[in-house]
């Protein structure tokens with residue numbers, strides 16, 4: 001952190017007491033980067049001054065929460081993983097009429113929509129069997145997810161993100177830089193708020209995606225998250241974690257690799 005450790009800790013205490021976010025679970029350099037980003041936006045360069053902004057401007061806590069819940073995502077993020085998930089969906093829908101999937105965290109919804117679109121796009125997957133629940137801690141991200149409308153930018157080419165689909169316009173409407181997920185796809189996904197660290201237990205899922213959250217989490221809190229994830233996956237079900245994430249040592253025996261390179265595991 002930049003200098004004043006006490007000031008930094010005072011901001012963390014404020015977050016812990018006043019906001020729906022538990023800073024203890026995240027690593028400090030990550031928290032510092034996100035808080036400093038807000039300080040930059042508010043033109044303050046020390047933590048104490050930022051604490052004043054936080055406690056006096058009613059809009060700042062929500063802005064900080066949004067910054068803390070970094071929700072970078074995309075359609076078909078890391079495309080080779082999705083090619084393997086296609087196999088997983090084929091297997092699962094071959095074997096059962098009801099296939100329960102959980103995308104946690106889902107950010108603005110592009111991950112669970114990718115799953116739904118992949119299923120609809122592939123003639124060997126029974127999309128009607130899929131029940132997709134998608135959760136996140138961030139209400140703003142969930143509101144965007146429910147809306148299902150995304151606008152590209154100079155650095156984000158949404159049409160390119162949809163390339164894994166053989167017929168993208170069967171699943172989304174394209175209008176310039178804007179992609180709107182069709183109602184048939186939106187109806188396949190149920191969104192709800194859930195905190196992976198303190199939220200309620202879930203069970204019985206055939207496929208759980210937990211990608212690109214664990215990289216921000218403090219080592220001590222990874223285990224409770226894996227406990228939640230492992231309870232959520234049924235025996236022989238699948239768990240996918242992010243490209244730069246690893247299974248904690250204590251959970252390696254609970255899974256066998258389905259595709260080690262792409263971090264897809266099968267629960268024993």
Ligand SMILES: C[S@@+](CC[C@H](N)C(=O)[O-])C[C@H]1O[C@@H](n2cnc3c(N)ncnc32)[C@H](O)[C@@H]1O
Pocket residue numbers: 069070071072073074077104105106107108111135136137138141194195196197210211212213242
């Ligand atoms: C980088 S995004 C990952 C989205 C998607 N899985 C992907 O890989 O593209 C991380 C998400 O984690 C959410 N998040 C942070 N802490 C969380 C928690 N304790 N429980 C649930 N979601 C959380 C953030 O709000 C954010 O949307």
